[in-house]
Amino acid sequence: MLWPRLARALLSRPIAEPVALPPDSTVAALVARLEAASAARLGRSLAIRHVDAGSCNGCELEVHATSNLLHDLERFGLRFVASPRHADVLLVTGPTTRNMAEALAIAFAATPDPKWVVAAGDCAVDGGVFKGSPAVAGGTGAVLPVDLLIPGCPPSPMALIEGLVALLVANAAPERAGQEKGPTA
Amino acid sequence: MSALALIRAAPQVASQRHLLTAEAWSALPAALADDPEVIFLGLWAEPGCVHAAFLHPEDGVPVIASTLGETYASLAQARPGAGLMERAARDLWGVDAVDAPDRRPWLDHGRWPMTAPMGPRPLPRSGAAPQPQFRTAEGEGIHIIPVGPIHAGIIEPGHFRFHVQGEVVVRLEARLGYVHKGILGLMRAKSPRAAVQFAARVSGDSTVAHALAFCRAAEAATETPAPPRAVALRAVMAECERLANHLGDWGAICNYAAFAWPLAQAGLLRERMLRACEAAFGHRLMMDRVLPGGVATDLGAAGAAALRAVLAEVAAETPALLRIYETHASLQDRVVGTGLISTSLAARFGAGGVVGRASGRGFDARRMPGYAPYDAIDFTVPVLPSGDVDARVRVRVAEIEASLRLVARLLDALPTGPIHIPLPIRAGEGLAMTEGFRGDVLHWLRLDDGGLIEASFIRDPSWFHWPLLEAAIEGNIVADFPIINKSINASYSGVDL
Numbered sequence: 278m279l280w281p282r283l284a285r286a287l288l289s290r291p292i293a294e295p296v297a298l299p300p301d302s303t304v305a306a307l308v309a310r311l312e313a314a315s316a317a318r319l320g321r322s323l324a325i326r327h328v329d330a331g332s333c334n335g336c337e338l339e340v341h342a343t344s345n346l347l348h349d350l351e352r353f354g355l356r357f358v359a360s361p362r363h364a365d366v367l368l369v370t371g372p373t374t375r376n377m378a379e380a381l382a383i384a385f386a387a388t389p390d391p392k393w394v395v396a397a398g399d400c401a402v403d404g405g406v407f408k409g410s411p412a413v414a415g416g417t418g419a420v421l422p423v424d425l426l427i428p429g430c431p432p433s434p435m436a437l438i439e440g441l442v443a444l445l446v447a448n449a450a451p452e453r454a455g456q457e458k459g460p461t462a
Numbered sequence: 463m464s465a466l467a468l469i470r471a472a473p474q475v476a477s478q479r480h481l482l483t484a485e486a487w488s489a490l491p492a493a494l495a496d497d498p499e500v501i502f503l504g505l506w507a508e509p510g511c512v513h514a515a516f517l518h519p520e521d522g523v524p525v526i527a528s529t530l531g532e533t534y535a536s537l538a539q540a541r542p543g544a545g546l547m548e549r550a551a552r553d554l555w556g557v558d559a560v561d562a563p564d565r566r567p568w569l570d571h572g573r574w575p576m577t578a579p580m581g582p583r584p585l586p587r588s589g590a591a592p593q594p595q596f597r598t599a600e601g602e603g604i605h606i607i608p609v610g611p612i613h614a615g616i617i618e619p620g621h622f623r624f625h626v627q628g629e630v631v632v633r634l635e636a637r638l639g640y641v642h643k644g645i646l647g648l649m650r651a652k653s654p655r656a657a658v659q660f661a662a663r664v665s666g667d668s669t670v671a672h673a674l675a676f677c678r679a680a681e682a683a684t685e686t687p688a689p690p691r692a693v694a695l696r697a698v699m700a701e702c703e704r705l706a707n708h709l710g711d712w713g714a715i716c717n718y719a720a721f722a723w724p725l726a727q728a729g730l731l732r733e734r735m736l737r738a739c740e741a742a743f744g745h746r747l748m749m750d751r752v753l754p755g756g757v758a759t760d761l762g763a764a765g766a767a768a769l770r771a772v773l774a775e776v777a778a779e780t781p782a783l784l785r786i787y788e789t790h791a792s793l794q795d796r797v798v799g800t801g802l803i804s805t806s807l808a809a810r811f812g813a814g815g816v817v818g819r820a821s822g823r824g825f826d827a828r829r830m831p832g833y834a835p836y837d838a839i840d841f842t843v844p845v846l847p848s849g850d851v852d853a854r855v856r857v858r859v860a861e862i863e864a865s866l867r868l869v870a871r872l873l874d875a876l877p878t879g880p881i882h883i884p885l886p887i888r889a890g891e892g893l894a895m896t897e898g899f900r901g902d903v904l905h906w907l908r909l910d911d912g913g914l915i916e917a918s919f920i921r922d923p924s925w926f927h928w929p930l931l932e933a934a935i936e937g938n939i940v941a942d943f944p945i946i947n948k949s950i951n952a953s954y955s956g957v958d959l
Contacts, residue, residue: 327615327616328612328619329612329617329618329619329641330619331640331641331642331643332618332641332666332955333663333664333665333666333669333955334618334665334666334667334953334954334955335663335666335667335669335747335749336666337616337617337618337666338666338667338710338747339746340616341616341710342729342732342733342736344729345726345729345730345732345733346726346729346730346733347730347733348733357615357616359614359615360614371641372643374640374641374642374643375571375573375574375575376571376573376639376640376641376642377611377619377640377641378573379573379591380611380612380619380640384612406648406659406660406663407643407644407645407648407663409648410643410644410645410647410648411574411575411576411579411644411647412574412579412642412643412644412647413643413644430749431666431747431749433746
């Protein structure tokens with residue numbers, strides 16, 4: 278009984294009725310709503326991976342302090358993540374030592390595009406007081422393309438937050454769409 | 463002959479230093495093994511010369527043994543704390559402890575442009591860095607977990623190699639040196655005033671303790687003590703640094719047991735401490751405030767009031783925080799009995815600070831003779847015997863209470879007068895120890911006739927804490943590593959130099 282029916286159905290035209298495509302104006306409105314929603318939900322958010330490339334640990338104390346109750350970094354949509362693979366931003370502290378240069382380059386390569394590199398602290402800016410030591414390659418810029426510099430020894434938590442929020446605001450600017458690299462500060 | 467008698471029998475070449483013949487030095491390891499009382503403080507080198515510092519607990523005056531030559535008899539069998547320093551001395555100065563139990567490189571990863579950069583003949587190097595050699599562990603089902611150098615948090619870089627059987631850590635080996643910045647090389651040929659910025663950045667969390675030890679060493683070398691007001695202000699800064707760090711560590715340890723509330727509360731108190739320090743001394747971490755000959759900034763009335771206010775707040779909050787720490791079984795379950803360091807092991811390594819005092823070793827550099835202003839103030843040094851994470855938390859809490867009283871007393875009796883005197887330009891040699899929040903910090907330096915640094919050495923307490931971390935994790939589960947690591951909280955930058 279079943280087989281003849283199946284054979285007939287295979288040879289005949291589908292009986293599902295055609296549907297008219299929505300008008301272009303509706304499609305355009307939907308696209309706009311989706312973009313607005315994703316910008317609202319995702320645009321004001323950056324995942325940060327911190328890398329100490331040779332710091333004295335002073336910068337780490339102040340990076341930690343950005344998360345305490347008085348600074349509460351997460352309210353800006355900024356949060357620290359455990360892997361460069363989850364990150365939008367590499368926050369690099371310390372001069373880049375020769376012993377850390379390769380690890381830093383690997384972390385950068387593991388970070389998906391689009392990505393930004395923030396060099397935080399005088400040492401990350403240009404090597405700081407350790408400039409010229411044969412054990413130090415230089416600032417973060419000696420190894421990676423740097424998008425934002427936050428000076429200070431160490432930069433205060435407020436200076437760090439200001440810099441990161443500036444990156445976030447720049448990131449949300451409309452002209453960024455489709456760019457490979459974010460704007461520099 | 464006892465070890466110290468052996469050293470003191472050799473000709474004295476500086477106020478605290480004796481030059482031993484190679485034969486006399488070769489007798490040192492056996493003499494030290496027979497004399498467990500003698501505390502090993504540190505080992506370092508210069509081109510063609512090795513130094514080791516010791517302390518007898520009874521007289522409390524450090525003494526340095528030196529010997530000439532490119533090779534020397536290893537002290538690591540008699541004092542295991544010397545092991546990493548002998549490896550570092552070989553990497554930096556090219557001097558070799560020929561009979562050392564472990565002669566693998568330590569700071570030198572094969573990535574510097576030359577070998578033995580501080581030695582008499584640095585040789586250029588090229589080519590790829592070699593793969594590091596790790597200690598092994600054998601047994602059924604053992605597997606390796608390599609972690610780092612970049613860790614999954616906001617923390618300094620280092621590589622941890624775990625050998626694990628099931629959930630249990632059989633062996634941990636730490637490989638450090640990633641943040642080696644060449645600090646000792648940068649200090650050479652600079653005046654103490656120019657070089658103090660490096661001392662202040664050996665380990666940022668101990669910037670006051672390191673700068674203070676460096677400055678006191680420079681002041682000893684030039685026989686120019688800092689004025690009394692500067693001495694008192696330095697102690698205020700050192701105790702504020704201890705308070706801020708202990709508060710931060712206390713919260714972080716609880717957080718690693720997934721109990722986040724103390725991190726929030728202790729983090730808030732820490733932040734208030736740092737803000738008071740900024741109001742009082744012009745910098746949250748008090749970096750570059752301690753200078754050779756005194757301090758950079760005087761304490762005004764508003765600054766003193768800010769400090770008193772934060773002391774009162776911390777004093778008011780600490781008992782409640784401690785009660786919560788003590789009464790949550792889920793937290794106590796994670797900290798009590800975890801990460802044991804036995805009293806004998808702490809004594810053998812000469813562990814200082816919280817790590818030593820939580821394992822029955824009560825050494826505190828503030829008790830050393832002539833360490834003003836502590837020699838004129840009565841203060842408690844808490845010591846506990848149990849050696850677990852809980853003991854290290856409780857020693858921190860007791861030290862918070864002791865430091866609160868100390869700062870209040872120092873502020874009540876601040877001497878008047880100048881806060882700085884310039885050091886004379888002259889030759890000399892000096893060693894000084896201070897008590898940072900981690901433990902005793904040692905700085906040694908020698909100045910030439912022009913008052914410039916000819917040679918120096920910096921020993922953070924972490925040199926002895928890293929090997930103890932490897933011991934403390936043994937037999938614990940992998941998941942307890944972060945909490946054990948944080949309870950010890952050794953500095954990476956402090957030992958990588």
